[in-house]
Amino acid sequence: MKPIVRVLVVDDDALVRAGLTMMLDGADGIAVVGEASDGDQVQGAADVHGPDVVLMDLRMPRVDGITATRRLRSRPRPPEVIVLTTFDTDENILHALRAGASGFLLKDTPPARIAEAVRQVAAGEPILSPRITRRLMDKVTVQAGAYSSARASLAGLSPRERDVALAIGRGHGNAEIGAALDMTLATVKSHVSHILTKLSLGNRTQIALLVHDAGLV
Structure with a gap:
């Protein structure tokens, strides 16, 4: 029997959290073990629930998803992070990947694809579409040096x-x-x-x- 992938859902929209939780809890091999409504709650929630994968919103009122991802990934044995966004052209997505996220999903991604992405990232494979990744990379100017x-x-x-x-x-x-x-x-x-x-x-x-x-x- 395959181990259950433990997921923490982070989003400031209660309806989004509820929808993701309901959808993922019904997926084979996945269990939502906790939720957080802002980036400043992520590390505490990770300590309590021990997730394998965190679904991370980017835009939250107090601590954004990029900062929360960077803090989380700097810990020993951190969970994998999938960032969530509404816009696939948002440069913040690339910054989140640099912070240590394993990939990203659009919030209108079909439920089956979200579940598969969670399993994929938990298994150590990123969920980066080469086409979308290229578009994001092309939007960011490489810093001097x-x-x-x-x-x-x-x-x-x-x-x-x-x-x-x-x-x-x-x-x-x-x-x-x-x-x-x-x-x-x-x-x-x-x-x-x-x-x-x-x-x-x-x-x-x-x-x-x-x-x-x-x-x-």
Whole structure:
């Protein structure tokens, strides 16, 4: 029997929280273990409920989702975070990904897709559409020095690790990377783990962003 994915729902709209809770509680292998109505409640709720995945609204009155995500992801053994938004062109989404979120969903995403995204992120796979990710990345100007810093960071990887990092930057999943680079799935996962450790990153989404900053995709 597969373990239940524990979810914390964070949104300042009570109707949105109720809708997500009702929908996810009825999904196979998922349980909503808690709710929070603002970003300043997230860390306390995570301590109490121990979620595997947090569905995080971006715009909240006291502490926004970006700040809450950054604080949450800086903790030891943090849960994965999926940010929620109404607009897929909002630059704040990309900032949330840089803060450590594993992906994002639009609030009008079909229920079955939201449930699948929760399972996917809990299993260690980000939920980034290459098309949407490219649109978001193109909206953000790389800060001065970020290009050189990203290039220097990636230079510390082995040639095979660099190949994997570039594939992640292109939006490829582990199975696709394995097929393209003639690696087993276990080898791909091992390379991803080594890349995260070497670059002091929290998840593969941040690898993709670093590759973008380096101008390699």
